[in-house]
Amino acid sequence: MLGIEHDAPQRYRDTELAQGRTVARLSRRGKYLLIELDDPDQEPLELIVHLGMTGGFRLEPSKHTRVTLHLEGEDAPPALYFQDSRKFGKMAVVRPGRYAGMPTLANMGPEPLSPDFEEEVFVQRVAGQSRMIKPWLLSQLPVAGVGNIYADESLWRARLHPAQTRLSSAEAAALYGAIRATMQEAVLAGGSTLSDGSYAQPDGVSGLFQMRHNVYDRAGQPCNRCGVPIEKTVLAQRGTHFCPHCQVLEQRE
Template sequence: MPELPEVETTRRKIEPLLVGRILTRIEHDAPHKYTDTHKAEGRTVTGIGRRGKYLLLQLAAHEAATAGEHSEDLELLVHLGMTGGFRLEAGPHTRVTLHTDQGAIYFNDARRFGKVAVVRRGEYAAFPTLHNMGPEPLSEEFSEAEFVKAAASAGAVKPWLLSQKPVSGVGNIYADESLWTSQVHPAQTRLKPAEARRLYTAIREVMTAAVAAGGSTLGDGTYRQHDGEAGAFQVQHHAYARAGEPCERCGTPIAKTVLAQRGTHFCPRCQTLKPR
């Protein structure tokens, strides 16, 4: 948490709050963690993109800025970590404050796993997950043929999805949901073409529905938008966090195990592990 649907919802919500505004100062107390943020000061936010679970704020030099460092093509990269999010007021977990010419917006992060950094546009070598990330699940670049081909030789499918290499933005929640929808066991290896095609379709369907619902707000309530609004997709979960509850397809209790150090939910009847 947050995963692609939550980050995309965040992008849409903060876009009108930041695009067109000048970042006058970026305030924090951890320069080793929030890196090169001073380079964004004096620049205008011209757009906000997203890649997987990362927000990418495009920056342009202010018209009155001098040449030199301000001529660099930069972007402000934000990763929400597990508990990161933006708010309109400072709080006990505020880590970074983005001061603009029209007010401030606050990045809160209770568990401090979030990242904020200024980089040259498109240069992500310092962020290996982003640098090596696969295609966006709702884009034309996410090819069914290529996904099916790669899945045929993959190891356990859930850790493979979580690596971000076959497709971007799928984390613990949406991996469980996509695997339940496609009836593929989370530990299944070397998917058959029919299994991979079902999973490909499920990923696109689950992500589309989750984005439309504004993502998932879980019981801890850590994911909310700057205005306090929660996501609504959690009421559509079929597997994630439903251990012991009946499978909505066959009635078998949903099981929970640990796979690649992640809590993993699945139906032991609908999602059988096949020897390969």
């Protein structure tokens, strides 16, 4: 890493510490990328990247390039460009695993497609909390990486209203299966590229999962299960899509 260039030190913190270090390992937690930076003479550091809603790395610069990672090495491109039209993305260089300033990352639940995401544990955690189910999923506490699209899609699959509270064990188990199935299909399809085109794979190729959305971005179109038009509402400040026939909100006090 020859250096990280940008003009927003509030959004991309302590990046000068990456100067001259070697990219030793890449990993991911939820929607965070973790890049381990080695130095033969000093302790390792970690570059944390949160993509926000519209952030992503590209091999070519664009008018939305916010950060340039200058690289060197036999197999490395000369630079990687972080493009982010809405500027919700963030970066920080920290000591490995020191996520104190990043509570979402520090408290993140297990990866949805890993063996660490266990049905029994998830069902117990659902029973132990009283929030509306969709905002709770978006908190990343019960499971990592389920954002607005995949929360709506998983809840439709499990036939649960996004504002439902006090789920039964059977409902929690259905939701567990729905999250696994939704995330698996989405990954295989390369993710969801919406009409704003902001998400793409690093080579610029669009994802295809948006063609298989059952509710997200489908307000007014017929439910793929029952034919009733999908509705859109706002829940905890997020656009939320559901079928009013398949996903009925039950009052439980």
